[in-house]
Amino acid sequence: xxxxxxxELTDKDKAVMEVTQLKNEVKLERWLTSKxxxxxxxxxxxxxxxxxxxxxxPEEKNPFKEKGGCVIC
Numbered sequence: 001x002x003x004x005x006x007x008e009l010t011d012k013d014k015a016v017m018e019v020t021q022l023k024n025e026v027k028l029e030r031w032l033t034s035k036x037x038x039x040x041x042x043x044x045x046x047x048x049x050x051x052x053x054x055x056x057x058p059e060e061k062n063p064f065k066e067k068g069g070c071v072i073c
Contacts, residue, residue, distance in 0.1 A: 048054050059065060
């Protein structure tokens with residue numbers, strides 16, 4: 001997709017682009033937010049066992065764990 005510098009377009013060109021974009025958006029299927037939230041919740045819960053952000057990294061497999069501590073006397 002070519003890069004368009006909006007500053008170089010005429011007002012008519014800008015209006016045509018906006019109308020085209022609005023026509024595309026009208027064609028999109030709309031869903032209720034409550035339905036989407038339920039589906040997202042189910043998707044997250046289905047992958048919860050493998051999700052490292054929820055479960056955490058086991059200490060023996062954690063490449064970022066501290067190898068030694070700092071002791072201040």
